[in-house]
Amino acid sequence: MTLKGEFSPPGDKSVSHRVVLMSLLADGKVEVENLSRCTDVKSSMAAAAELGAKISQNGDLYLIEGTGDELSRSAYLDCGNSGTTIRLLCGILAGAPGRFVLDGDDSLRRRPMERVAEPLRAMGAVIRCRYGKCPVEVSGATLRGTSLELSVPSAQVKSAVLLAACRGFGPTSIVQTVETRDHTERLLELMGSRVLKSGQTMMVGPSRLRLPARVRVPGDPSSAAFFLCGAAMVPGSEITARGVMLNPTRNGFLEVMRRMGADLKVARDDSGHEPEGSVTVRYTPRLKGCRVRSEEIPGMVDEIPILALLASTARGETVFQGVGELRVKESDRLSMIQRQLGRLNAGVSVEGDDLVVRGPSRLRYGRTLDSGGDHRIAMTLRMASLLTKGQPEIQGEDSVNVSYPGFHRHLEMLRGRSTSREMAGQGACIG
Ligand code: S3P
Numbered sequence: 001m002t003l004k005g006e007f008s009p010p011g012d013k014s015v016s017h018r019v020v021l022m023s024l025l026a027d028g029k030v031e032v033e034n035l036s037r038c039t040d041v042k043s044s045m046a047a048a049a050e051l052g053a054k055i056s057q058n059g060d061l062y063l064i065e066g067t068g069d070e071l072s073r074s075a076y077l078d079c080g081n082s083g084t085t086i087r088l089l090c091g092i093l094a095g096a097p098g099r100f101v102l103d104g105d106d107s108l109r110r111r112p113m114e115r116v117a118e119p120l121r122a123m124g125a126v127i128r129c130r131y132g133k134c135p136v137e138v139s140g141a142t143l144r145g146t147s148l149e150l151s152v153p154s155a156q157v158k159s160a161v162l163l164a165a166c167r168g169f170g171p172t173s174i175v176q177t178v179e180t181r182d183h184t185e186r187l188l189e190l191m192g193s194r195v196l197k198s199g200q201t202m203m204v205g206p207s208r209l210r211l212p213a214r215v216r217v218p219g220d221p222s223s224a225a226f227f228l229c230g231a232a233m234v235p236g237s238e239i240t241a242r243g244v245m246l247n248p249t250r251n252g253f254l255e256v257m258r259r260m261g262a263d264l265k266v267a268r269d270d271s272g273h274e275p276e277g278s279v280t281v282r283y284t285p286r287l288k289g290c291r292v293r294s295e296e297i298p299g300m301v302d303e304i305p306i307l308a309l310l311a312s313t314a315r316g317e318t319v320f321q322g323v324g325e326l327r328v329k330e331s332d333r334l335s336m337i338q339r340q341l342g343r344l345n346a347g348v349s350v351e352g353d354d355l356v357v358r359g360p361s362r363l364r365y366g367r368t369l370d371s372g373g374d375h376r377i378a379m380t381l382r383m384a385s386l387l388t389k390g391q392p393e394i395q396g397e398d399s400v401n402v403s404y405p406g407f408h409r410h411l412e413m414l415r416g417r418s419t420s421r422e423m424a425g426q427g428a429c430i431g
Helices: 013-025 039-051 083-093 114-122 155-165 183-190 221-233 252-259 294-312 324-328 333-343 375-387 397-402 407-414
Strands: 004-007 029-033 054-058 061-065 074-078 099-103 126-130 133-139 147-149 172-175 195-198 201-204 214-216 238-245 263-269 276-282 316-320 347-351 354-359 368-370 393-395
Touching (some): 004 407, 013 039, 013 061, 039 054, 039 397, 083 133, 114 126, 221 252, 221 375, 221 407, 252 294, 294 324, 294 333, 294 347, 294 354, 324 333, 333 354, 333 375, 375 397, 375 407
Parallel strands (some): 004 238, 368 393
Antiparallel strands (some): 029 061, 263 276
């Protein structure tokens, strides 16, 4: 069974969240092309609408009218499964008059919220978490500019602070010891703010944002990664992902694939507010293990499950250093990777905060696997099944809709199981 053909991954989830949520701080109207329709982004859309943004759809475009910073004064906001929704909203609402309660599903209720509440409190915010988790209550306060050093390498935390800083009195400076995805900074600039960067420090002042007339969301590299890694490990495969975001703060997985010896070609186009382009991957039988340093992890934090699978097919040892953050994702991904890939006979161990994969392993069929309701684990296990004889039942596989509703359609298409005609009107995928 090979993977062949071309596909366009859905609009990037991180950028989609930000375009929707930043409309809460902005004047004007924006037409958004290629907005992700995944359930996580729907949580952001529902919350933004509840707070006063006007969102409508016109064919493939979404039209969003900003609130001009005039938000509802109180709201209960269900953020579903989405960490990005709840954490960015904490920053946006910290300086807004009113009282807001933010909650989510069982998975979100297990995830740490103090990491975002603490720096916002240093700016004067009034935020209460229940035992460090959600529900979170944000009572809008007057914020002051301040200097902060972020203790966790998290783009969600950094973004919450940057967005709160738009309403602060005086400039806020942020030191991040490790670089994380910079979509908020790029969109702030696009919406008329200035983010001054010097080394590891960035500074942003009070800003009145204005939505651009139109914005295009590039394809999600984290979604594309499943098939790109799939093509590298399934004999005879060759696929091209079109319109993929090529932002260097997100493309660490391509560097790791290269280090493993994958046959990879990238064609860039830098004309938009985010770089994008095509990535072609061809199967190569000679993948080798490699070392990934902890400071590289934020650039591929969501791709570790699929990279671990790829590493299990490579000769030698692959070490992902300092991946402790994976314990507080939608599931405890470190333990899920170890247990579920382990059931398929992959040589995976967790040593402290490092994930170690010893390959190559001959993966064997596991009749029932468990995704723990985590979308990225579900897609990783489905990709693993391309290397085993039967098709497993994957518990909680519906969770793929959290980030990639078209995942199974694209998989069937790339496996040559459905024709282009069957695919017409069902998302961009050309066989
Ligand atoms: C995201 C940041 C990352 C990532 C998540 C999306 C974002 O989380 O895992 O899927 O859009 O800012 P952390 O900020 O917790 O690292």
